[in-house]
Amino acid sequence: MGVSIVDGTLEEVVIRRHRKLASVYERLMFRLPDGSKKTWTKAVAASELVPLLTPGTSGRFYLYTAIDHRGIHGVRLDDGRELYGYPKMNERASIVIVVAMGLLMLLTYNVLGYVQWLSAILFVLGIPMYFLYRNTRVQAERQYREDQGHGAAAAGG
């Protein structure tokens, strides 16, 4: 539901768990140029970004928030390295819920003659959830793409 940018140095990295597709961080703490700090808790990062998220890393970090899920979808570091990676698990999970609940509703209606309220609610909720996650991903992609000049400027300057 939103994307933002943090320019600073990654000072503290506390990992919660590593998975094949993504890692979840208990806490990522950035030190900003004005000396203040910004903490990003329970943040998700796609596995390709994980090697760059280490203490001392400095540059521009691209952040997203979708409902109560937040994470990092890109970095452009001061040393010139840059990488984009968006974890799509929630988007996929919501479309799976919509399809599965839609099929379940059809099945129960044909076999039992009625629709279970829980599957109907999950089906109805799954649709806006899917679009919320999808829109956030599209926003994140656009944000990273449109900020392309920053990496070159930072590395050059």
Added chain:
Amino acid sequence: MTAPFGDASAAAFWAQRLVWADATLSLVAIALAMLRDLDPARADNPAELASGIAQLAVYIIAALVSLRWLYLTNANARALGATDLMGSPGLAIAWFFIPIANLFMPYLTLRDTWRASAEPGDWQAARAPVAILLWWICWLVAGITGLIGLRLLIEFPKEAGEAAELFFLVSNAVAIPAALLWAWMIGCIQEMQAAQRSGTSHR
């Protein structure tokens, strides 16, 4: 685009008073039910009818004023500099009305609003008190037991009348701490936002 800081003190003032009135009426309902030994056959009397109508009316008005306060206060947290808060002030209200999401999202919204009021610049590092979770559990239990009591009363008025009375008693009993905790949270968040605005934050 973030809206400027708005004055939420009037909404907070009335929300607190209405919530206290709601807690008092829950206490009255418990007392009236105890006086007739939870006998559903003796529930049909003018005092209980008046108490029930007053309780419902105060609850609805308190809910509306509280939602208005939550909207203002969530917007004010953003105006104080809290970035990346979930959704929007409007969504903070909408969560209460979305099935399934209304079982946990209002709690998360209030928790984040508290944290953003305590430390807007780095709100994710701020801690929220356990009292918020306690409030939410009480609020859910009060709502669920009240609904069960109502369903029992509507569907099995003769057979399950006593069971429905028991559910209403539990609902009213749990609604009191929920209301008191809510009023306390309103006061604390107001105080934190006022301190942040005047630059004298102490939390």
